[in-house]
Amino acid sequence: MTAEVLSADDSAFANLFPLKPFRIRHGFVDDPRLTLPAILDLVKHLPRDRIEYNSGKAAVSQDPSSTPLVDLSPEDVVQKIETAGAWMVLKRVEAHPAYRALLEEALMSVARAQGHRSLAEAGFTDIQGFLFVSSPGSTTPFHLDSEDNFFIQVHGEKFFNVYDNEDRSIASEDQIEHAITKHRNLKFEESFEARGMHNRLLPGEGVFVPYIWPHWVRTSDTYSISVAITWKTAEVKRRNDLYVANSMLRDRGFPQKAPGTSPGWDAVKLGAFRVMAGIAAPLRKSESLRKVIRSLVLGKDANYYYQDKKKTGM
Template sequence: MTAMLRAAATDLAERYPLRPFPIEHQLVGHPLLQLPRLIELTKQLEKDRIEYNSGKLNPNQKAEDTPLVDLPPEEVVAKIETAGAWMVLKRVESVPEYRALLEEALGSLARALGHANLDAANFRDIEGYIFVSSANSVTPFHCDNEDNFFVQVHGPKFFHLFDNEDRSLVSEEDLESAPSKHRNLTYDPKFESRATVYDLKPGQGVFVPYQVPHWVRTGDSYSISMAITWRSAAVVRHNKLIFMNAWLREKGFPQAAPGAKPALDGLKVAAYTAARSALEPLRKSERMRRLLRSVVFGKKANYFYEAQKAAEQKKAA
């Protein structure tokens, strides 16, 4: 079964890579994206690659008030029609079949953009995220630090997208990103007049550019979606910079916006690169990733572990 993505030539020429546009795909019914296979995927992935909670949220959801779901991951998927849950399976490219699927999909658009292969199209750091959500679930307002061809595979989904250059929606400080900061952003219902809403049906999707603010809701059926993401060299550099800005700001040092002080930006990027190079070998282990989060970023466990802990406390009571 093909994983081809399609977009209008005019959108690729005029809107890519800075503005959203609709896409189409041929992934509906793909065996890797059906519930039985996704149940197996929850067993294959390392547990810190699985995040889930109740889907009964609002766009302005506070992370600390997010209700959890007292089920193991495989049961969340198996019971998604009734679980009232939202789940994301992260970094699915770690499973070879899914890696091949992502590369095939991106390869089709690389060719449409006039490039011979993924590297020529600057499609690097390829990652995949599969979302399995119950009906009427909400993903709160946030931004993502990668480009994304988002595809809808089962059920309806409504994608509310905003202008990533409008700082009255999201400030420069809020765009800074680090593992110690939750992705949810402050949302005001007044923002909605500036939203472009994509009403996605199976077989449809949307290109979501880097750091475009958005929130998402499902319709009256359970939903399966996939984010096919990558980072260009420029995005990787920018992510290093905003990470350092966030870290320094947390230490009490005000930070200029990226680009305002190019020489200082370069020093921050170099410092991040050196530190990450030392830590990267350790991050290959799930156990070490959890330890590093605790030591460096505070005890902000993945939702899987929080749900696990809540279930254990419930049994003990």
């Protein structure tokens, strides 16, 4: 692959994409959109539910109910990132045109290199961006995400560890459902180490993280800026919707089988869930209504990132 914006060896895309992780390269190191002043401006304009942050002194196997927080405002975290001892993610940055353009530029370089004429033709739909700003020595606990991800390192050094879960022995279907619908964190066991892909990422480097592959991350001795360039294929969106539908039914006392176990029942649940999601979609333009919808669909703890008081427990 020869694209300059986001690239990898041709063999990686031919033999690994999109089912296995591999290292990538990118050209966003000096991009003015990914500097601390630009990020501070972005923080000031993001809705509060698009900003999550806590202490960087979390454990790899962190219990979400005792995640240590920092007693700082989002703006303070960015301005004091070298000494704040904090980890922050800015979610859904594609809502801002400049960052939408960055994400599409990166993915279009991959699409063209693969012989596609458009993002949709390449399967890059539901494109979202997550921008990470972390203090030195900060840990992102072991977790999984509900999308495919080109993760790029822009500033600082980061250690990014991805683990093979194809046989579901690291995270079971029940744990995957919980991570997607309740909280992303998973319990880490030392026995997982042998199945890890361990990456030291410098600016200009990155890694492709496949859908629901568990990983944890740690920064080095300087602050870090990173971006997750994510998308969902039609099949990923379908599976995620089924996890949410199953979680809703399970919370109401109706046990469910994993997606794919009962195709007919899956189709019924999926149809009903998507009708409800379509009705709710206009309401999600309001932050306060998004908060209510998350609570109704995902449970009482769905808005955990609104916590603002410092916790000292681990």
